Amino acid sequence: MEVAIDNSEFSYLPAQAEALGVPLPPVERLTLPLADGRTLSALRFGSEAPRVTLLHGAGLNAHTWDTTALALQQPLLAIDLAGHGDSSWRDDVDYTPRTLARDVAAAVEAWTTQPQLMVGQSLGGLTGAALAASRPDLVSEVIVIDITPGIDVTAGPAALREFYAGPTDFASRDELVDKAISLGFGGTRPETERGVFLNTRMRADGRVEWKHHFAHLAAQALAAHDPGSATAPSVLHETGWDDLAAVTAPITLVRAARGFVSEADAADFQRRVPTARLVVLDATHNVQETAPVALAGLIESATPARRI
Known part of the structure; x- marks a missing residue:
């Protein structure tokens, strides 16, 4: 898309x-x-x-x-x-x-x-x-x-795997900001909002998704019950x-x-x-x-x- x-x-x-x-x-x-x-x-x-x-x-x-x-x-x-x-x-x-x-x-x-x-x-x-x-x-x-x-x-820490777990699209960026803060990522809320804004995009259907492919690959790996590859593919x-x-x-x-x-x-x-x-x-x-x-x-x- x-x-x-x-x-x-x-x-x-x-x-x-x-x-x-x-x-x-x-x-x-x-x-x-x-x-x-x-x-x-x-x-x-x-x-x-x-x-x-x-x-x-x-x-x-x-x-x-x-x-x-x-x-x-x-x-x-x-x-x-x-x-x-x-x-x-x-x-x-x-x-x-x-x-x-x-x-x-x-x-x-x-x-x-x-x-x-x-x-x-x-x-x-x-x-x-x-x-x-x-x-x-x-x-x-x-x-x-x-x-x-x-x-x-x-491989990343467990919190990072949890951050990318679940859906890859969201109703709003605020959802992601709240999730990031709850897991201890980011600094102040404005800093976290900036990071989320610059690493996501709005799709034509109005949903927000991560820009980077790794989050989507991580979600697929988790869905396939392969947590060992749940943050990004190996960079060899x-x-x-x-x-x-x-x-x-x-x-x-x-x-x-x-x-x-x-x-x-x-x-x-x-x-x-x-x-x-x-x-x-x-x-x-x-x-x-x-x-x-x-x-x-x-x-x-x-x-x-x-x-x-």
């Missing part, structure tokens, strides 16, 4: 920019037709050619980067990975990093004019590494946020170490102090990728949401100074 893009997705940005004390840059929604008939969607911040590309984690979308992008004040792309946001779902349900990286390569070729600083969180981090390994001409540097190929974050991390070993661009691993990558995981990463730099930030797994200013500073230190 075709669903029109709702431009009110940008309605939260002025208040976010004001809270940061920064100007609001131009922001637009881009859509790229792909060779197989799918479309890839992204947000472009700034009016100049992007030199930073941001890739979100599983179950999120490009808007997870809004505060980080505003704090950074540089021309950039924030891509909705396949199966997320306003990008098409895959009929084959293949959301592995190497497959996702092919879409990102098409986006970088279409929307940028220079190799990108590729910043990816969780699934996006593995996707950025896969892209850098397969298309080094498109990537100047890689920042991998709170993920290593040695850990699998797709086995190829991740091979991709990282093949990357010739500089690599930074950002470990969230309250995230999923342990000190032992980070040490394993550095052992396997000895040229990698390790940075620890005081944040949860979604570093771009819980430490956006610190993350923006890290990204800025890796790019020449050129403001929006």
